[in-house]
Amino acid sequence: MLGLLFMPQAAGHAQERSLSVGMYPSYPPLDMRNPQTNQLEGFDVDLSRALLERIGRPLDIVETSFAQLIPSLLTERIQLFFNGMMDTPARRASIGFVDYLQSGLQFITLANDPLAPHSLPALCGKMVATSRITSEPASLIAWSNAHCVAQQKPPIELFASENSADARLQLREGRVVAVLQDSLTAPWTIAINTGLFQLLGEPFELTPLGIGLPKTDVHLQCQITAALAELQADGTYHALIRKWNLPESSAIAPLPTQPECTPHAP
Incomplete structure (x- = not known):
């Protein structure tokens, strides 16, 4: 089994040094700080602990900004990072990724509002808010062209908000009928705003999110890939989700074993 290649060192061997893991605690429920305890928590925190436990390496979380995650990895200040970063060809030019989630976009409307759209076609011709500092406005226009304009319906009117929180404020104040936001954060938003919002439709434009690692550290990439597959197989991964x-759309299937991770016969 692949997992046997990366078991923790046997008793009597020197314990391996800790791995410095970069995180930017501003992406709930993946990475955040508990306001009561001031402790870091979230899906990424729990998953990183479970993964490093599997490979026998102590965890050392290093807080950094999102913009510094890749530079910190390249300068060896950290050995890997979590933050729900999109795995793109441009980023793979400089770092490696082990994909661990996928995220898309999803509409949110007001709950218990008789005037709220109750189907996706009902969004056509209406005002919808989304954060202008993201790629979401372009995605909203593309969705409108495909599902409204192409069906001879009026296009969605874009309300470019300052950020996702501002978009939801516009929804609460009745300036828009829906919000388009990250599908990973949508259920969390609904849970912490009990009875205020509801989901409309299914997530779309699903994109893989990766754990960032040094491009040249193939051994570490193999270790993390094998450990993640074990957590998926034993139910730990889905329990954390x-x-x-x-x-549920955020879960990914176990990654295929790469040739460089396969042991060669003697």
Whole structure:
């Protein structure tokens, strides 16, 4: 079994040094700080502990900004990072990724509002808010072209908000009929705003999110890939998805074993 290649060192051997794991605690429910305890928590925190336990390496969380995650990895200040970063070809030019979740976009409307759209076609011709500092406005226009304009219906009117929180404020104040936001955060938003919002439709434009690692450290990539597959197989991975109220659509299937991770016969 692949997992046997990366078991913790046997008793009597020197314990391996800790791995410095970068996180930016501003992406609930993946990475955040508990306001009561001031402790870091979230899906990424729990998953990183479980993964490193599997490979026998102590965890050392290093807080950094999102913009510094890749530079910190390249300068060896950290050995890997979590933060729900999209795995893109441009980023793979400089770092490696082990994909561990996928995220898309999803509409949110007001709950218990008789005037709220109750179907996706009902969004056509209506005002919908989304954060202008993301790629979401372009995605909203593309969705409108495909599902409204192409069906001879009026296009969605875009309300470019300052951020996701501002978009939800516009929804609460009745300036828009829906919000388009990250599908990973949508269930969390609904859970912490009891009875205020509801989901409309299913997530779309699902994109893989990766654990960032040094491009040249193939051994570590193999270790993390094998450990993640074990957590998926024994139910730990899906239990954490449920614990942190992530949508089922965020789960990914175990990654295929790469040739460089396969042991060669003697």
